Amino acid sequence: MAWAVWFTGLPGSGKTTVAREAEKQLTAAGIRVRRLELDQIRKVITPEPEYTEEERRIVYAALAYMAKLLTEENINVLIDATGNLRQYRDVARSLIPAYAEVYVRCPLDISMEREARRRAGHAPRGIYEKGKTGQSQTVPGLNVPYEEPLEPIITVDTSKMSPEESGKKAAGAILKKFGGSHG
Template sequence: MSALRGLVVWLTGLPGSGKTTIATAAAERLRSMGYRAEVLDGDWFRAHIDPEAGYTREERIKHLARVAWVARLLARNGVVALCSFVSPYREAREEARKIVSEEADFLEVYVRCPLEECIRRDPKGLYRRALAGEIKNFTGVSDPYEEPLSPDLVLDTVKNSASENVEKLVNLITSRLRDSRGA
């Protein structure tokens, strides 16, 4: 019996880099093509699934492991899980890959945007607050971001438009799904 497998697309990048914008538009596009797709977003996940999650390195690693388990459940049931999380540490992303890869494909997508541009965009005013010392352990300001060493895809949100990045991501996802289904 061959069940349709989904996959997990792990979008990582600095706060304000465009991860959720790209993930949401890609999910909509995939749904319009007949795929089952869900977005797991950092703000939503912390608010509804893991509200006790903190921001120390250890707390973030535990939190992202929980995200990976939820994404794995979705993927093994044929859903494309688009995970939009800063996930600043390579260690946490590798752990997510290990968790997911037992039952589904895992794609790491680096949403690249220079810190200066993220600070300029600052859609939620978080950089302003972090730079003023009001937010501790803020990625890019008082906590490091470890860029992926060999992501499956790099989406540059300064050089490319959101629609160009969505197109690149959807092409990668549909290609991977076709390959895994032998189509």
């Protein structure tokens, strides 16, 4: 049976970096896995995002449904998305029988520093600055809540561990939880 694991944490915490490293580790172990990066998917679902709660609910539900469809095709999935409210992640939990979360913990100040240095790519830049100046009222951990997972299979603190170590620990926890499901 294929599984899905959601990498959740504050913007700038290192979710994408850790998920990519875990993907490398799992692939090297012979595990077939597909990573769904919300920042890429959001550009298709909401090309001009407003980040309202309703929009987030729809986008996260679509992401959870994509992961469900992939697991039904026997493809293991790594979900790379903030999912700031537990209710968003609970949708995936309700749809996918073999589901878990990895909490990518990082203090807000360090996440803010990292996000400010982020290279242009899929993720929006300058979100914390916009949140601090009032240009945005929807920044998780700053002016909207970020709810930590209640029972992650592992918490990796990216302020204390390297991306490689964090990814390796996450991959190890996934293998421990789900075994060698090759998909």
